[in-house]
Amino acid sequence: MSILGNTKAKVETAAPAERGMTMPAPHAKTRAPGIPFILKKALLSALVALVLFSLMVGIRTEAGPTGQLIYWTRFGELASLVAAVFGGSIVIELLRQWLGPTGVADLVPTSVQNAFALAGRLVAPALLVFTLLVPVIFYNQRYILDLGILVLTYVMLGWGLNVVVGLAGLLDLGYVAFYAVGAYSYALLATNFGLSFWVCLPLAGFLASLWGVMLGFPVLRLRGDYLAIVTLAFGEIIRLVITNWQSLTGGPNGVSGIPRPTLFGIPLTAGDDGLAARLGIEYDPTQRIVFLFYVILALALLTNWVTIRLRRLPIGRAWEALREDEVACRALGINTTTTKLTAFATGALFGGFAGAFFATRQGFISPESFTFQESALVLAIVVLGGMGSQLGVALAALTMIGGFELFRGLEQYRMLVFGIAMVLLMIWRPRGLIGHRSPTVYLKRAQAISSDLVKEGHG
C-alpha cells in the first residue's frame, strides 16, 4: 500500500515540473503583478457579467393575468451582481499572485499526500461494507433506503456506460435507450406472458445488448462529435417509438401492474405464501425495500466484477487500446469493428439489467422516465468520476444523486450550488475524481498512470 502511495505522489509531482519545463514564458507572465493589470482584468470580467446578467437578471418578464407580457427592471440587483463579479475578480487575481501558479502537489506536503493515497486505497472496501450495512443501520428510514436504491441504480448505469465511454472511448449520449429497452422488455414480458423477474432479467439484458449491436453497426464509421450526435438521436428514437407504438407499449400511459420480484418464487407480500409468513415473522413493507436494495447491490457488484475481469482479458485491453490509438490497433491485427460492437453490447447489457430492475422496482413505467436527461446524468457521472475508474464512477453517482438530495433544503438555489460544485470540480480535477489509470497487468508493481498520458478517445 505504501508503495502505491509513493508512486502516486511521484506521478503528481512529476507533472507540474514537466509543465514548467515546457512552457516557462506564460509561467513568468502570470507572475507579473501590477494594479493596472488586475483592474483591467476585473473590469473585463465585470463587463462580461453586465452583458450576461442585463437580460437574465436586469429585466424580469412574466405573463400577466390576461396573457399579455409584463416586465419590470431590476437594476439594483444587476448592479450588485456586477459589483460582486468585479470585487471577486480582484480577490481571485490577488490570491493567484500571492500563491503563485502552483499545483496541488506543491501545496500539500508529501506525507499528507501519502496519507491520502492510503485512505484512497481503503475507500472502496469501506464503501462496500457500509453499503452492505445500510439496510441494517437505516432499517426504519424508508427515505434513506429508497435513496440508496436510486444511487445504486445510477452506480450500475454508470459502470455500464463506463465500458463504452471510459474504456472504449466511444462517446455515447443515448445510453438511456438500453435502459428503456431493458425496462420495457421486462414490463411487457411479465405483464403479457407472466414470466418471472429472474427469467426476464437475462432476457432484458440480451434484448438491450441486441439493440446495442444494432445501434453499433451504423454508427461505427462515425467518430467523436458525430458519434455523439447519432447516439443521441438513437436514444430519442427509442423514446419516440415507445411513445407512439400504443398497441404494444401503451404509449404515454405506460405499462402498469408490473410484478414485483420474488425470492426464488416466494413473494415478499403479506399473504400466507409470503416470505414473512413462511419464516414465521411479522410482515413489514420494509422487507421488500430491503430485498430490492440487495438485488440492485448484487446487480451492481456483478457489473463491477465483470468489468474488472474484462479489463484484464484481451477484449478489455483491446477496448483501452482502441481508446488510445485506433490506427495502431488496426496495424496490430485487432478487428476494430467487432471490438467496438462488443463494447456497445456489453454496456447495453448492463443498461438492460438496470432497466429491468427499474421496472420491477417502480411497478409502473412510462416514456417519461427515459428522456435525454437520464443519458446526460449517467454520462455526467462517468465523466465526473473519471473515465474508466470504477471507484470514481461509484463516488460520482453518490455525489450526483445523493448530494443532489442533500441540497434539497436549499430549494431554488439547489441547482446553483450544484452548478458551482461541478465547475469547481472541473477546475481542480479536470479528468474526474479519479483521473489516473491503473494498469491491467504488471511484473513488479502496479503504478498509477498519470491522466496526462491517458487518452480520452475520439470515436
Place this chain on the structure above:
Amino acid sequence: MSGAPCILSVSELTMRFGGIVAVNNLSFDAERFKITALIGPNGAGKTTVFNCITGFYKPTGGTMRLAHGVGSSIALERLKDFRISQHAKVARTFQNIRLFPGMTALENLMVAQHNTLMLASGLTFLGLIGAPSWRAAETHAIDRAKWWLDRIGLLDRADDAAGNLPYGDQRRLEIARAMCTEPVLLCLDEPAAGLNTRESAALSELLLSIRADQGTSILLIEHDMSVVMEISDHVVVMDYGVKIAEGSPQQVRDDPKVIAAYLGADEQEAIAVMESTP
C-alpha cells in the same frame, strides 16, 4: 528477381490521390530472410507504399503478393487492414511513433498478442470464468512480452507508461510490439529517425538479430544512410513515386541517378560531381 525466394513481390503498384500520383507503376521484390530498404528523398512516396502494403490505403492499381507456405501466396491488396496483420502476418511501425501512451510497456506488448489471446480466452467466455487453459495462455503471453522487453533492454521499465519512456526506448518498444504479432514480414517506417549514433547502432544490431533469430524478413524505410548501408541486403530507391534504382547498397550508392535525386541536381551534373571526386 527470378528464382529468388521472394517474401513480397510488388508489381505495378499505383496509388493516386485525386490528380496526384503518389506511387506510379512501382515494382520490386523483397527477399525472404533479408532486409530490403526503401529509400528516397522526402515526398518520394515511400510511406504511401507502406500504407498500401499494410492495408491502410487501397491501391489504385497493381498487385502485392505475399508468399505464404510453399507455393501459395496472399494478395495483400484484397485484404482489410487488420486482416493483413492477422492473416498475412505483416506487422508495421509508424513514422511518428504510435504506441498506446497511457498503457504500460508490458500492456502494449500484450495488446499486440490480441488475436492469439482472444482465441485462448474462448472469445472472452473462458477467460471470464478463469479457465486453466486461459491462465496458461496468459502466462505464456506475459513470458513472450518479458522476453521482448529483455531483448530491447526495457525489462526494468515494464510497468512504466509507454508515453513516459524516452524517445529511443519508444522506438524500440514499437518494434518489439510489432514483433509480438509474430510477423513474417516486418515493415519499419523510419525506425532510426530521431535516434543518436549510439541508439542507431543498437537499432541496427536489433534488426540484424531479428532477421537472424526470428527469421523475419524486414522492409525498411530509412533516411539514415549509415543504418541503410550497414544492414540492408537490397536497396530500392524511389523518387516522385517511381523506382529510379535498385541493387545492393554499394551499387545504389554509386548510382548517379540516386545522387542526383538526393542532391536535387540533374543527372549530368551528378556525374560531373562524381567524376571530379575520386
